[in-house]
Amino acid sequence: AQTVTQSQPEMSVQEAETVTLSCTYDTSESDYYLFWYKQPPSRQMILVIRQEAYKQQNATENRFSVNFQKAAKSFSLKISDSQLGDAAMYFCAYRSGFDSSASGSRLTFGEGTQLTVNP
Protein backbone atom coordinates (compact mmCIF):
# COMPACT_ATOMS: atom_id res chain seq x y z
CA ALA A 1 0.00 0.00 0.00
CA GLN A 2 1.10 3.51 -0.68
CA THR A 3 2.02 5.77 2.21
CA VAL A 4 2.57 9.50 2.41
CA THR A 5 4.68 11.05 5.15
CA GLN A 6 4.87 14.67 6.20
CA SER A 7 7.55 14.91 8.86
CA GLN A 8 6.87 18.51 9.88
CA PRO A 9 3.72 18.77 12.03
CA GLU A 10 4.18 22.54 12.29
CA MET A 11 6.08 25.19 10.40
CA SER A 12 6.21 28.94 10.65
CA VAL A 13 7.38 31.66 8.29
CA GLN A 14 7.62 35.41 8.30
CA GLU A 15 5.39 37.27 5.93
CA ALA A 16 7.07 37.82 2.54
CA GLU A 17 9.62 35.09 3.14
CA THR A 18 9.90 31.61 1.64
CA VAL A 19 9.04 28.32 3.29
CA THR A 20 9.36 24.71 2.14
CA LEU A 21 7.09 21.92 3.31
CA SER A 22 8.36 18.36 3.04
CA CYS A 23 6.59 15.28 1.80
CA THR A 24 7.85 11.80 1.06
CA TYR A 25 5.91 8.85 -0.24
CA ASP A 26 6.35 5.17 -0.73
CA THR A 27 5.06 3.32 -3.76
CA SER A 28 6.01 0.55 -6.12
CA GLU A 29 4.02 2.07 -8.97
CA SER A 30 5.61 3.97 -11.81
CA ASP A 31 2.57 6.00 -12.80
CA TYR A 32 0.96 8.21 -10.21
CA TYR A 33 -0.05 11.74 -9.34
CA LEU A 34 0.89 13.92 -6.41
CA PHE A 35 -1.03 16.80 -4.92
CA TRP A 36 -0.75 19.51 -2.33
CA TYR A 37 -3.97 20.63 -0.68
CA LYS A 38 -4.53 23.55 1.64
CA GLN A 39 -7.09 23.46 4.46
CA PRO A 40 -7.59 26.89 6.04
CA PRO A 41 -9.53 27.40 9.28
CA SER A 42 -12.77 27.17 7.30
CA ARG A 43 -11.75 23.54 6.69
CA GLN A 44 -12.51 23.77 2.98
CA MET A 45 -9.98 21.67 1.09
CA ILE A 46 -8.35 23.67 -1.70
CA LEU A 47 -6.07 22.28 -4.39
CA VAL A 48 -2.77 24.12 -4.40
CA ILE A 49 -0.80 22.24 -7.02
CA ARG A 50 -0.51 18.83 -8.64
CA GLN A 51 2.24 16.91 -10.39
CA GLU A 52 2.16 14.02 -12.81
CA ALA A 53 4.91 11.53 -12.06
CA TYR A 54 5.78 11.09 -15.73
CA LYS A 55 6.58 14.78 -16.05
CA GLN A 56 10.12 15.70 -15.12
CA GLN A 57 9.36 19.41 -14.99
CA ASN A 58 8.33 20.66 -11.59
CA ALA A 59 4.84 22.11 -11.40
CA THR A 60 4.39 25.77 -10.50
CA GLU A 61 1.33 27.87 -9.69
CA ASN A 62 2.18 31.51 -9.08
CA ARG A 63 3.93 31.64 -5.68
CA PHE A 64 3.69 27.88 -5.21
CA SER A 65 6.15 25.43 -6.70
CA VAL A 66 7.19 21.88 -6.06
CA ASN A 67 10.49 20.05 -6.00
CA PHE A 68 9.66 16.61 -7.32
CA GLN A 69 12.43 14.07 -6.88
CA LYS A 70 11.05 10.82 -8.27
CA ALA A 71 14.00 8.63 -7.40
CA ALA A 72 14.03 9.88 -3.83
CA LYS A 73 10.21 9.76 -3.67
CA SER A 74 10.13 13.30 -2.42
CA PHE A 75 7.60 16.01 -3.23
CA SER A 76 8.20 19.25 -1.35
CA LEU A 77 6.16 22.43 -1.64
CA LYS A 78 7.81 25.83 -1.75
CA ILE A 79 5.77 28.91 -0.94
CA SER A 80 7.42 32.14 -1.98
CA ASP A 81 6.54 35.62 -0.73
CA SER A 82 4.38 34.12 2.02
CA GLN A 83 1.15 35.92 2.77
CA LEU A 84 -1.06 35.88 5.86
CA GLY A 85 -3.69 34.07 3.83
CA ASP A 86 -1.33 31.17 3.31
CA ALA A 87 -1.74 30.17 6.97
CA ALA A 88 -3.42 26.77 6.89
CA MET A 89 -2.95 23.04 7.25
CA TYR A 90 -1.22 21.66 4.16
CA PHE A 91 -1.71 18.07 3.05
CA CYS A 92 0.37 16.14 0.57
CA ALA A 93 -1.59 13.46 -1.30
CA TYR A 94 -0.91 10.57 -3.66
CA ARG A 95 -3.09 8.94 -6.30
CA SER A 96 -2.33 5.82 -8.29
CA GLY A 97 -2.16 6.25 -12.03
CA PHE A 98 -4.31 3.19 -12.47
CA ASP A 99 -7.93 3.32 -11.36
CA SER A 100 -8.06 -0.45 -11.53
CA SER A 101 -5.25 -0.86 -9.02
CA ALA A 102 -5.87 -1.98 -5.46
CA SER A 103 -5.86 1.61 -4.27
CA GLY A 104 -8.21 2.63 -7.04
CA SER A 105 -8.89 6.29 -7.53
CA ARG A 106 -8.57 7.28 -3.90
CA LEU A 107 -6.27 9.97 -2.58
CA THR A 108 -3.87 8.92 0.16
CA PHE A 109 -3.10 11.86 2.43
CA GLY A 110 -0.15 12.64 4.63
CA GLU A 111 -0.55 13.70 8.23
CA GLY A 112 -0.48 17.38 7.40
CA THR A 113 1.72 20.37 8.22
CA GLN A 114 0.24 23.33 10.07
CA LEU A 115 1.73 26.50 8.58
CA THR A 116 1.74 29.73 10.57
CA VAL A 117 2.55 33.02 8.85
CA ASN A 118 3.88 35.69 11.16
CA PRO A 119 3.30 39.36 10.28
Add this chain to the structure above:
Amino acid sequence: GAVVSQHPSRVICKSGTSVKIECRSLDFQATTMFWYRQFPKQSLMLMATSNEGSKATYEQGVEKDKFLINHASLTLSTLTVTSAHPEDSSFYICSARGWDKNGYTFGSGTRLTVV
Protein backbone atom coordinates in the same frame (compact mmCIF):
# COMPACT_ATOMS: atom_id res chain seq x y z
CA GLY B 1 -15.02 25.92 -11.41
CA ALA B 2 -16.46 22.71 -10.04
CA VAL B 3 -18.47 23.07 -6.85
CA VAL B 4 -19.73 20.51 -4.39
CA SER B 5 -22.42 21.66 -1.99
CA GLN B 6 -22.42 19.80 1.33
CA HIS B 7 -25.24 20.11 3.86
CA PRO B 8 -25.70 20.56 6.69
CA SER B 9 -22.54 22.38 7.74
CA ARG B 10 -23.23 21.69 11.39
CA VAL B 11 -25.61 19.30 13.09
CA ILE B 12 -26.24 18.30 16.67
CA CYS B 13 -28.24 15.16 17.29
CA LYS B 14 -29.20 13.00 20.19
CA SER B 15 -27.56 9.67 20.79
CA GLY B 16 -29.44 6.88 19.05
CA THR B 17 -30.85 9.01 16.23
CA SER B 18 -29.80 9.06 12.58
CA VAL B 19 -28.31 11.92 10.64
CA LYS B 20 -28.12 12.36 6.88
CA ILE B 21 -25.41 14.39 5.17
CA GLU B 22 -25.84 15.38 1.53
CA CYS B 23 -23.31 16.25 -1.10
CA ARG B 24 -24.39 17.65 -4.45
CA SER B 25 -22.18 18.38 -7.41
CA LEU B 26 -23.59 21.59 -8.82
CA ASP B 27 -22.00 21.92 -12.23
CA PHE B 28 -20.55 18.56 -13.08
CA GLN B 29 -21.37 14.89 -12.93
CA ALA B 30 -19.77 13.12 -10.01
CA THR B 31 -18.94 9.63 -11.20
CA THR B 32 -17.17 8.83 -7.95
CA MET B 33 -17.76 10.15 -4.45
CA PHE B 34 -15.40 9.78 -1.53
CA TRP B 35 -16.42 10.19 2.09
CA TYR B 36 -13.86 11.15 4.70
CA ARG B 37 -13.78 11.60 8.42
CA GLN B 38 -11.42 14.08 10.04
CA PHE B 39 -10.57 14.51 13.70
CA PRO B 40 -9.18 17.82 14.98
CA LYS B 41 -5.69 18.57 13.71
CA GLN B 42 -5.51 15.23 11.97
CA SER B 43 -5.54 14.06 8.40
CA LEU B 44 -8.51 12.93 6.35
CA MET B 45 -9.41 9.29 6.83
CA LEU B 46 -11.17 7.69 3.89
CA MET B 47 -14.34 5.91 4.99
CA ALA B 48 -15.78 4.74 1.69
CA THR B 49 -15.81 5.19 -2.06
CA SER B 50 -18.94 5.06 -4.14
CA ASN B 51 -19.55 5.05 -7.86
CA GLU B 52 -22.87 6.20 -9.23
CA GLY B 53 -25.37 3.39 -9.28
CA SER B 54 -23.12 0.95 -7.44
CA LYS B 55 -22.73 -0.11 -3.85
CA ALA B 56 -20.13 1.74 -1.87
CA THR B 57 -16.77 0.20 -1.08
CA TYR B 58 -15.94 0.65 2.58
CA GLU B 59 -12.50 0.88 4.09
CA GLN B 60 -11.40 -1.69 6.62
CA GLY B 61 -12.81 -0.97 10.04
CA VAL B 62 -15.71 1.17 8.81
CA GLU B 63 -19.10 -0.28 9.69
CA LYS B 64 -21.26 -0.54 6.60
CA ASP B 65 -24.49 -0.74 8.55
CA LYS B 66 -23.66 2.31 10.58
CA PHE B 67 -22.48 4.58 7.79
CA LEU B 68 -24.93 4.16 4.93
CA ILE B 69 -23.85 5.67 1.63
CA ASN B 70 -26.15 6.22 -1.30
CA HIS B 71 -24.96 7.47 -4.67
CA ALA B 72 -28.12 7.13 -6.68
CA SER B 73 -27.43 9.87 -9.19
CA LEU B 74 -24.49 11.60 -10.81
CA THR B 75 -25.12 14.74 -8.79
CA LEU B 76 -26.10 13.50 -5.35
CA SER B 77 -24.52 11.30 -2.71
CA THR B 78 -25.63 10.92 0.88
CA LEU B 79 -24.02 9.61 4.04
CA THR B 80 -26.38 8.53 6.81
CA VAL B 81 -24.97 7.96 10.26
CA THR B 82 -27.37 5.53 11.87
CA SER B 83 -27.90 5.14 15.61
CA ALA B 84 -25.34 7.84 16.26
CA HIS B 85 -23.21 7.74 19.39
CA PRO B 86 -20.96 10.40 20.91
CA GLU B 87 -17.90 8.68 19.44
CA ASP B 88 -19.31 9.37 15.97
CA SER B 89 -18.86 13.07 16.62
CA SER B 90 -16.43 14.29 14.00
CA PHE B 91 -15.97 16.35 10.86
CA TYR B 92 -17.19 14.59 7.72
CA ILE B 93 -16.08 15.67 4.24
CA CYS B 94 -17.16 14.49 0.82
CA SER B 95 -15.10 14.70 -2.34
CA ALA B 96 -16.44 14.26 -5.83
CA ARG B 97 -14.60 13.25 -8.95
CA GLY B 98 -16.02 13.72 -12.41
CA TRP B 99 -14.66 12.83 -15.79
CA ASP B 100 -11.38 14.60 -15.03
CA LYS B 101 -9.61 11.80 -13.23
CA ASN B 102 -7.46 14.26 -11.34
CA GLY B 103 -10.26 16.63 -10.48
CA TYR B 104 -11.24 16.09 -6.88
CA THR B 105 -13.71 18.68 -5.60
CA PHE B 106 -14.34 18.77 -1.88
CA GLY B 107 -17.46 19.75 -0.03
CA SER B 108 -17.18 22.25 2.80
CA GLY B 109 -17.65 19.59 5.44
CA THR B 110 -20.16 18.74 8.16
CA ARG B 111 -19.43 19.00 11.83
CA LEU B 112 -21.45 16.34 13.60
CA THR B 113 -21.92 16.47 17.35
CA VAL B 114 -23.76 13.65 19.06
CA VAL B 115 -25.00 14.41 22.56
